Amino acid sequence: MNSAIIAGICWHLVGAASAACFYAPFKQVKRWSWETMWSVGGITSWLILPWAVSAVLLPNFWAYYASFSLSQLLPVFLFGAMWGIGNINYGLTMRYLGMSMGIGIAIGVTLVVGTLMTPLLQGRFMELFASTGGRMTLLGVFVAVIGVAIVSRAGLLKERALGINAEEFNLKKGLVLAVMCGFFSAGMSFAMDAAKPMHNAAAQLGIDPLYVALPSYVVIMGGGAIVNLGYCFIRLATKSSLSVKADFSVAKPLLIANVLFATLGGLMWYLQFFFYAWGHAKIPPQYDFVSWMLHMSLYVLCGGLVGLLLKEWKSAGRRPVGVLSLGCVVIIIAANIVGLGLAA
Structure with missing residues (x-):
């Protein structure tokens, strides 16, 4: 495994860690509605920082x-909107299934759809079976899904042990929302693929390869x-x-604190994709879908560790802790398998 691929996996790990921790500042926001808090953080992460x-x-x-042209920008924008719908469905999934089952199904679906749909639509999926690297990469994806399932099982055991229940448990409605969340959240993966002309244009302007994907975030x-x-x-x-x-009539010290915490949460949300772009730049082009x-998968790993x-x-x-530890180890193994596949 060469140093570039190792660096790519490490940058993805940094981005995933930021994603796993981003909600911590939001928890410090007091006496604000979720909608106001999410809007302030979102304006920071989706508008101010990308621009x-x-x-x-x-x-x-x-x-x-x-x-x-509009025909080039529109798919990128629409896939970004698709990802935004996934964000909204994520919260509803947690409401009806609980954190562990909701995360397990939603992340499992988005991992598979967002990873494999791109080569499938490009007609390159069967080519992956023709090479050792392709087969190992697919094996890594399969092992990652197993790891996510194990971590989710650990979370379910934890919720049972602590007596935590979903706010309004509804299996049928929750499953539908979880699958929708997983599918729509994969829009970010599709958007990155649709934005390749933007990445190439940024590279032609002399922008460092680590940063070429970042201008496309304005549209994505x-x-x-x-949507959000x-x-x-x-x-x-x-x-x-x-x-x-x-919400904005609270005492001035609390208002300032709420704005700062919500902004910090938005910054951490943006940083996950900032470092995602760095990791993406280090992955060989023929396997960039991984x-x-x-x-x-590293997001689930970091969430468990946090x-x-x-x-x-x-x-x-x-x-529950033992099952969680096993799931984390499986995800680490999956990342190594993918790394070996990329280097083959």
Whole structure:
């Protein structure tokens, strides 16, 4: 396994760690509705940061985007919106299935769909079976799904041990939402593939390979922003129990703290894809579809490790922790298998 591939996996790990920790600052927000909190964080991560980073990277911001036709930008935008729908469904999935079952199904579906659908649609899927590297890569994806399932099982054992139940458990509705969440969340993987002309154009401008994907985030996350912010704004405008005015009428010290924590959460949410771009740049082009598998499986791994560090599993007993540890090891093995496949 060469150093570039190792670096790619490590950058995906950094991005996944940021994703696993991003909600911690949001938990410090007090006396705000979820919609207001999510909107402030979202404006930071989906609008301000992508535009600011691209303005720094690009020699001529407007000329770069004007160089693409609507037919080139529209799929990138729509796949970003698709990813945004997945974000909304994620919260609803947790509501009806609980964290462990919801995460297991949603992440499992998005891992498989987001990873394998791209080569399938490009007609390259069967070619993967013709090479040793391709077969090992597919094996790594399969092992990663097993690892995610084991970690999810550990979470379910933990919830049972601690007496945690879904807010409004509904298996039928939850399963439908989990599958929808997994499918729509894969839109980020599809958007990155559709944005390759944008990446190539950025490279021709002399932008470092690590950063060439970042200008495309203006369009990708713009699609996600419209869906997420539209959902939040509609709820804030129509739900009598919600009020932006009330949220921003809290005491000034609390208001400042809430804005800072929500902004920090948005920054960490953006950083997962900032480093995703770095990891993606190090993956061989013929196997770039595995970036999504690495990101999602390492996200589950980091989520489990963060839970252990925060002692969330302390009272769950030895069995759930043992199953979690096994799942983490399996995901690490999967990442190594994929790495070997990329190097073959």
